[in-house]
Amino acid sequence: MMALKKNNTIRVADYRADFPALSELMNGKRLAYMDTASSAQKPQIVMDTMNDILMHHYANIHRGLYAHSQNTTQMFEAVRAKVAGFIGAESENNIVFTRNSTEAINLVAQSWGRTNLKAGDEVILSAMEHHANIVPWQILSGQIGITLKIIPVLENGTLDLEFFEKLLSDNTKMVAFVHTSNSLGTVNPIKDIIAKTKAFNKDIMTLIDGTQAVVHGAVNVQDLACDFFCFTGHKIYGPNGVGVLYGRFDLLESMPPYQGGGDMIEAVSFSGTTYKPAPFKFEAGTPAIVEVIGLGAAIDYMQAIGIDAIAAHEAEMLEYLTQKLINIDGVTIYGTSPNKASIASFTADWAHSSDIAMILDQQGVAVRTGHHCCMPLMEAFGIEGTTRASIGLYTDKDDIDQMINALNKAKEMLA
Ligand SMILES: Cc1ncc(COP(=O)(O)O)c(C=O)c1O
Structure with a gap:
């Protein structure tokens, strides 16, 4: 974790070696991993941290009076504070550990939404949402009759913000947006959208799906002034099985538990049960102990390199890739969009994206194809899907050249 280049971009060669999976072959070829937006590879330090707990001091948390349990509890809770610092939250009490972003959004829909919304209330989403920020609201709509209003996407993959302002009404109760699109890379002007929402009516809640945002740039939830924010561990070089919901504390306090069970209660009897305060009342059952601690190691890793330096490197790689494409x-x-994270989604008029991906696979190139869990967005563009190449802190020009060579080969074979 050393040298930065003069222009503050990272020297990727210093970091690639931290990711053992990148030196594996795929189909006998050097691996060009261009699918980081789907799930990032893990640095050795994340694996070592998790392994160390499992091998030397694993125990359940929040309940044992013995040293291993208390130490593991301390390590687990330290990550809550670390996550709060990572996204600029007021305190660790704003941080709920979930399984992933999907569970964080379901938690808000079912706990806050079911308690506070009624038939006829409106939730505004955008046409570029991941299914994780569509389906939970559709389920809620089926349960209590809320209406979903959708902001369209313009041709360049940005949101139609004039249309958004027209959608705001006395019935609007929640505006839930993706910060950075996993399909297009578009970075939405979230702060501005939140400010416009709150200027219209400060009681409208805002939920930001920050899943693809926290890995490509610094985020400060207090500066954004959002009510809820979520992200998932496996996209930021951490393990899967752990995600984060940030919530304004007064909101978290007012919301009922999402699931019931062990560890989230003060006292249980058959005549009634009392719950722990937020955030603990939202964490029923044994949590992803080792994964949460692994997430802490991933955050340390990213911060040691520098989030801005990672973003600068990724921007350089995106430019290189785009010019070649x-x-x-x-x-x-x-x-x-001029404001875009390191994701390049494309179609080729000479082949279907899955045929392209199969040939790329044979050449050692991992890309994602299809609708990227954004079927309504694909419908808006009138396409079935795209081939998506996504860049991480370890992506170098060799990966991109390998992908472009493979693409040219696919063109020779399929065009
Ligand atoms: C923008 C966005 N939101 C939500 C999700 C869901 O993440 P998870 O499957 O970890 O819950 C993803 C995953 O691809 C995503 O890219």
Whole structure:
């Protein structure tokens, strides 16, 4: 974890070696892992941290009076404070550990939504949401009759913000948006959208799906002034099985538990049960102990490199990739917002994206194809899906050149 280049981008060669999976072959070829937006590879330090707990001092948390349990509890709770610092939350009490972003959004829909919304109330979403920020609201709509209003996407993959302002009404109770689109890379002007929402009516709640945002740039939830924010561990070089919900503390306090069980209670009897305060009342059952601690190691890793330095490196790689892609005949890039994270989604008029991906796979190149859990967005663009190449802190020009060579080969074979 050393040298930065003069322009504050990272020297990727210093970090690639931290990711053992990147030196594995795929189909006998050097692996060009271009699917970080789907799930990031893990640095050795994350694996070592998790292994160390399992091998030397694993125990359940929050209940044992013996040293191992108390130490593990301390390590687990230290990550709550670390996460709070990572996203600029007021305190660790604003941080709920969930399984992933999906569970965080379901928690808000079912706990806050079911308690505070009624038939006819409106929730505004955008057309570029991941299914994780659509389906929980549709389930709630089926349960209590709320209405979903959708902000359209413009041709360049940005949100139609004039339309958004027209959607705000006396019935609007929640505005739930993706910060950075996993399909297009578009970075939405979240702070502005939140400010406009609150200027219209300060009681409208805002939920930001920050899943793809926290890995590509610094986030400060207090500066954004959002009510809820979520992200998932496996996209930020941490383990899967752990996610984070940030909530304004007064809201968390007022919300009922999402699930019931052990560890979230003060006292249980058959005549009634009392719950722990937030955030603990939302964490029923044994949590992902080792994974939460692994998430802490991933945050330390990213912060030691520097989030801004990672973002600068990724921007350089995205520019390199985009220039190469647009020089291939028949390729169309979806998502050309000037404010864009390191995701390139494209179609080629000479082949279906799954045929392209199969040939890329044979050449050692891992990309994602299909709708990327954004079927309504694909419908809005009138396409079935795209091929998506996504960049992480370890992506280098060799990965991109390998992908472009493989793409040219696919063109020779399929065009
Ligand atoms: C923008 C966005 N939101 C939500 C999710 C869901 O993440 P998870 O499956 O970890 O809950 C993803 C995953 O791809 C995503 O990219």
